[in-house]
């Protein structure tokens with residue numbers, strides 16, 4: 001198997017001793033078909049056990065290994081060394097507070113996720129005897145793409161709007177709101193739109209489109225947000241301009 | 248162990264140099280300045296027209312000046328670019344589902360380009376170009 005000496009510039013920050021972050025260079029023998037996460041694991045095992053970063057599944061499913069690789073938000077378990085011939089710069093996800101080394105604090109994202117109520121809201125629960133809530137394949141396809149989000153937060157790291165105005169609810173949370181709004185079993189659209197159709201919600205989005213370019217799960221959050229703008233506008237017209245209109 | 252997260256500030260005036268995709272975005276936003284300026288020009292044209300035949304003739308002469316021609320070329324390029332980004336976005340904003348499948352996005356954007364071309368021809372026809 002082909003091996004290569006890989007050079008990594010990793011951003012280090014220790015909250016107990018540092019006031020600023022600094023880059024540390026590691027040189028480590030790696031196999032050509034490895035991903036950046038493998039290289040970090042090798043560094044941690046054989047050179048520096050104090051290096052901190054998150055990961056779990058190693059297969060682009062859990063969404064916990066997001067970091068900036070040469071300035072681009074990436075899943076490190078899905079970023080192949082062979083695509084990076086030179087020194088590889090590894091930093092924690094931008095726009096999030098750095099807890100330690102490559103570990104960021106996701107608290108803000110978690111709070112925003114909760115705000116959009118990302119679950120099916122049914123006004124009246126069906127008794128169990130009446131059976132399951134049925135859905136046709138066409139009804140499923142309506143929102144399926146938007147249900148593929150793995151909460152990796154790469155879109156937040158890519159979104160300059162979120163970086164500049166942190167109160168922006170942001171791409172993934174708004175996309176999940178849209179996913180549940182589109183679900184035939186759901187009746188929570190009105191509650192969600194109170195968060196979505198606001199200045200902090202979808203109207204903070206200026207359609208940079210970076211979220212969709214970096215999303216590893218092809219969710220295309222930018223499309224969900226543009227659709228939400230149309231939904232929000234129609235609601236507003238119905239409510240304010242049509243006689244007796246209710247959204 | 249203390250919890251003392253490090254906040255890395257986003258440079259407020261130079262963030263768009265961080266990645267080419269941000270520069271592309273800024274380019275799109277800047278084109279709207281030309282589109283806006285052209286709208287102002289149209290308002291001035293109406294005002295000149297209302298001011299009488301002499302004012303209108305002077306305005307038409309001014310339009311043929313090199314500065315005006317350069318501005319028109321720039322504004323046209325900007326408007327084309329801006330319109331392109333807009334039409335490309337339509338497939339994201341207005342997906343069309345038929346049964347279980349979605350109509351390919353290129354059809355939706357393509358239809359917008361087509362309508363644009365037809366309307367432009369109609370306008371050019373009424374302007375006496377053909």
Ligand code: SF4
Pocket residue numbers: 148149150151152153154155156171172175211214215216217218219220221
């Ligand atoms: S929308 Fe895509 S980039 Fe954003 S959190 Fe979900 S999977 Fe990650």
Ligand code: FES
Pocket residue numbers: 055056057058059060061062063064065066075076077078
């Ligand atoms: S480790 Fe789970 S997504 Fe990378």
